[in-house]
């Protein structure tokens with residue numbers, strides 16, 4: 427999510443601490459000297475849902491302009507006016523706009539945290555794509571496989587196929603493109619250097635087309651410190667891609683970086699993937715506890731326990747052990763089928779295409795249908 431910090435004096439200690447606070451919440455605020463300059467800023471006018479922090483250190487001089495911005499940008503931008511006080515009338519109008527909030531300097535740390543959390547998880551009004559994050563609880567649990575196969579199913583199902591983008595955020599070079607025998611084309615370095623270059627044409631350049639309904643955005647192998655990737659870049663990319671598709675499926679890295687939480691919070695649904703062994707289930711519950719702190723609505727979160735062992739009849743074994751720590755969660759069990767999974771990888775094709783009648787394919791399709799569904803009832 428793209429963030430702007432409007433402040434006349436960027437050297438002011440309060441402004442500096444607000445900027446640091448925003449960074450600690452996963453934003454990379456762009457400093458702008460005033461509201462007029464902000465309105466003229468292309469990265470602001472082009473952003474799908476920018477967050478604007480208006481830092482008023484001069485006793486309310488920016489209140490009127492902040493309110494006007496919230497009213498003008500209703501439904502697109504969200505304006506947070508930070509000042510010692512705000513008159514009750516202006517406050518009422520600001521809140522009624524549903525596009526702004528006032529927070530006081532002395533409580534801004536907690537209030538901004540709460541506000542950005544609900545802002546990030548709010549359903550954006552103007553986004554067409556359903557964004558689903560696949561969050562691995564540990565490495566090698568099949569997160570990429572599940573995201574990819576979900577994309578294949580949603581884009582190829584007979585009833586209402588969707589236009590799908592698969593976004594591999596393993597920016598050091600993931601395995602998603604390779605699994606479909608595609609050349610990865612997303613050069614994150616290019617937009618880190620010049621974020622304003624991320625226009626429609628560059629998105630085209632970054633696209634690896636699998637089918638007319640399924641595109642992949644994946645990075646070639648690069649030595650890159652994930653922590654140095656500005657969150658803003660990630661959100662701008664997701665925003666830009668979301669405009670073009672009906673579903674955006676995100677393969678998140680296993681290594682945690684601050685922006686991962688914000689991507690998860692900003693998604694319409696989250697699939698936490700894990701394995702069925704005792705240590706893997708422990709990891710899974712830890713990741714789920716972390717998700718609970720991010721206030722993801724229960725109805726928007728599913729757990730995928732992948733590569734479950736089966737008995738001679740093909741039934742998942744150790745069901746009770748798997749279900750116990752996951753009680754109350756939406757749970758999908760995906761059976762282990764090494765032959766189908768490896769056969770697909772070796773062929774550079776999807777396993778549900780290669781083995782459409784295998785049980786593993788049926789399991790993945792059930793998960794995929796959940797991912798493609800409209801908002802689930804709580």
Ligand SMILES: Nc1ncnc2c1ncn2[C@@H]1O[C@H](COP(=O)(O)OP(=O)(O)OP(=O)(O)O)[C@@H](O)[C@H]1O
Pocket residue numbers: 562564565566567568569570571572601680732733734760761762763764765767768771786
């Ligand atoms: N249900 C399954 N049964 C058998 N093998 C599977 C299953 N799901 C995935 N695999 C295999 O497990 C391996 C790891 O899968 P994948 O790359 O999807 O995991 P990952 O969580 O994305 O790993 P990484 O942490 O490296 O990103 C692959 O060889 C894949 O084919």
Ligand SMILES: [Mg+2]
Pocket residue numbers: 569570571600601677
């Ligand atoms: Mg992976």
